[in-house]
Amino acid sequence: MPNIKLDKLTKSYGNVEVLHAIDLEMQDAEFTVLVGPSGCGKSTTLRMIAGLESVTDGEIYIDDKPVKHLEPKERDLAMVFQDYALYPHMNVAKNMSFALRLEKRPKKEIEQKINDVAEILGLTDYLYRKPAELSGGQRQRVAMGRALTRDSSTFLFDEPLSNLDAKLRTQMRAELALMRQRVRKNMIYVTHDQIEAMTLADRIVVMHGGHIQQQGTPEELFKRPANKFVAGFLGTPPMNFLSAMIEQNGEATMLVGDGFRLRCDQPTVDRLAHAKSSNIVIGIRPCDLEFDPNASDANAFDIDVVLSEYIGAQSVLIGKCSEQEFMVELKSDTPIALGERLRFSVQFSDMHFFNVDNDLALA
DSSP: OOOOEEEEEEETTTTTEEEEEEEEEEEEEEEEEEEOOOSSSHHHHHHHHHTTOOOOOOEEEEETTTTTTTTTTTEEEEOOOOOOOOOTTTOOOHHHHHHHHTTTTTTTHHHHHHHHHHHHHTOGGGOOOOOOGOOHHHHHHHHHHHHHHHHHHHEEEETTTTTSOOHHHHHEEEEEHHHHHOOSSSSEEEESSSSHHHHHHHEEEEETTTEEEEEEEEHHHHSSOOBBHHHHHHSSSSOOEEEEEEEEEETTEEETTTTEEOOOOOOHHHHTTSSSSSSSEEOOOOGGGEOOOTTOGGEEEEEEEEEEOOOOEEEEEEEEETTTEEEEEEEETTTTTOEEEEEEEGGGGOOOEEETOOOOOOO
16 A cells, blocks of 8 residues: 655636645555645645646655656555445445456456445445435445445545435445544545534645645644634634733743633743743633632633533533633533533643644644
8 A cells, every 4th residue: 555645736717826835745554634624735635646636836745756747547546536426227236346347357256346345335235226215324335335446545535425314424434434433445535514523534634825835643633722723723613812911920931811811820821931022822721610609719710601502411602701702512401501600620731732823732
């Protein structure tokens, strides 16, 4: 299985550059997820790797071999599209074996491939049904099966679950994770859904505005985001951001904002020493806040509850810390009244700090 490397990869449409000289290397048998909002360049990057989009500048290497001049069929890649792209007049077996039959593979080899892949994907009982007789999830599995039967070195997925409803998406996400354990191949997966990225990826590549913002394991990106965009994009509910000012009060270093005044511990003081100015942004994940009515003023936020969203075992509170919007995740059995003021504490080690001018995280 090959290593895939993007070297200063650039894409322009006319005078508009949509992908800005990105560098990326994907390791052998790695599940890499490209994630970001619509228009960030993730699908364009995938299609350039596949050979479906031309490269404006830069190069794509597969095992150190430049391939941007090669046709898609010469790159040993298989792609699963968002819209299934199944042949309606063919049954499942014929859809899955289409590429093999074009290559005139032996009949026994084709049958063996189909049976092996159908077992992996749970399609054995559906091989002689046509796409119209299948559910959306089953059709997507057929599309994945068609790619898997080709036994390519690398599989490319372009938002394969986006057309499914929420329940099916959750089911298919689990099936993809199980398939990943059985099929040790390079996989590059594009999605705008950060939950898919967090649950499936060996490595996440967060993109925004045609640039790579950060790459790493899901845990690295969640716990140590490189900038405010990554911090706000990964995580549900999203991270809270509060404007604050660093102030000295005698020997104490304080973080002062609209509705709070926090006394920093020494590790936090050391982190804030890297700030470019006294104005910073504090980031706090809703799950890191603890309901603590007895917390001292030096380590607490008072939140006026505007709305409570009950989602089962958890509730998400939407409120305000003075005039700044704030979200809190807590157990549903916590008694809450709309309009009530509640006090929450948070550990300084769970806070994130960002420069105001460039949105970069403070180490």
